[in-house]
Amino acid sequence: MPLIAPSILSADFAKLGEEVRAIDAAGADWVHIDVMDGHFVPNLTIGPGVVKALRPHSAKPFDVHLMISPVDLFLDAFAEAGADYITVHPEAGPHLHRTVQRVKALGKKAGVSLNPATPAKMLDYVLEDIDLVLIMSVNPGFGGQKFISSQLRKIEAVANRIAKQNLDVLVEVDGGIDAETAPLAIAAGADVLVAGSATFRGGPDHYAPNIRALRGDA
Ligand SMILES: O=C(CO)[C@H](O)[C@H](O)COP(=O)(O)O
Numbered sequence: 001m002p003l004i005a006p007s008i009l010s011a012d013f014a015k016l017g018e019e020v021r022a023i024d025a026a027g028a029d030w031v032h033i034d035v036m037d038g039h040f041v042p043n044l045t046i047g048p049g050v051v052k053a054l055r056p057h058s059a060k061p062f063d064v065h066l067m068i069s070p071v072d073l074f075l076d077a078f079a080e081a082g083a084d085y086i087t088v089h090p091e092a093g094p095h096l097h098r099t100v101q102r103v104k105a106l107g108k109k110a111g112v113s114l115n116p117a118t119p120a121k122m123l124d125y126v127l128e129d130i131d132l133v134l135i136m137s138v139n140p141g142f143g144g145q146k147f148i149s150s151q152l153r154k155i156e157a158v159a160n161r162i163a164k165q166n167l168d169v170l171v172e173v174d175g176g177i178d179a180e181t182a183p184l185a186i187a188a189g190a191d192v193l194v195a196g197s198a199t200f201r202g203g204p205d206h207y208a209p210n211i212r213a214l215r216g217d218a
Pocket residue numbers: 007009010032034065067138139140141142143144145174175176177194195196197198
C-alpha cells in the first residue's frame with residue numbers, strides 16, 4: 001500500500017492550517033510542502049516561517065521539497081521549523097554530498113529529487129546516504145501538470161537498484177499523480193505518491209475519497 005503525501009500547493013492558502021488538519025483527518029500519511037524561490041523554479045511559495053506555523057496542525061511527517069537555490073543557506077531554518085524529510089535537487093548547490101550530510105547532521109531524513117531530464121546516475125555516490133529519492137514526473141514549479149510517462153522507466157530503475165543493494169530508501173513520485181497514473185507509478189516501484197490537485201479537488205468533503213482513490217481502495 002503506497003503512502004499518500006498531499007501537496008499543500010493545491011490547498012487554500014488563506015486557510016493553510018485548517019487545510020493541513022483536514023488532509024490529516026482524511027487519511028494523508030505525510031504532508032508534502034513545496035518550497036519555491038522564483039529562481040530555481042519559476043514560482044514563489046512559502047518559507048520556513050509558514051512551515052513552523054503549520055507544525056502544530058499535524059503530527060504527520062512534514063515532507064519538505066526544496067526547489068530553491070542555493071539550497072544550503074536554508075537547511076537549518078527548515079529543520080528548525082519542523083521538517084521531517086528535507087529533499088533537495090542536485091542542481092541546487094555545488095556539493096550534493098555535503099548538503100545531504102548537513103541534512104543528516106540536523107537529525108532529519110534526507111531526500112534527493114530528480115527532475116524529468118535529470119538522470120538516475122546523479123544518485124551514484126549518495127544513494128547509500130539518503131532516505132528518499134523523489135522522482136519528478138512533471139517539471140517542477142507548478143501543480144496541475146500532466147504526468148510525464150517517460151519517468152516510469154526511471155522509477156523502475158531506481159526502485160530496482162534500491163532493492164538490489166538492499167537499501168532502506170523510499171521512492172517518492174511527484175507530479176501529475178491521479179487515480180489513473182497512481183497505479184502506473186506503484187507498479188513501477190513507488191512507495192510514496194505526492195498528489196496536490198488530485199487530493200484537493202472538490203473541496204474538504206472530497207479529501208478522504210480522493211486519498212482512497214489514489215491508494216486504489218476507492
Ligand atoms: O513539486 C511539485 C511541483 O513542483 C508539486 O509537489 C507537484 O506538482 C504536485 O502537484 P500535482 O499533484 O497537482 O501535480
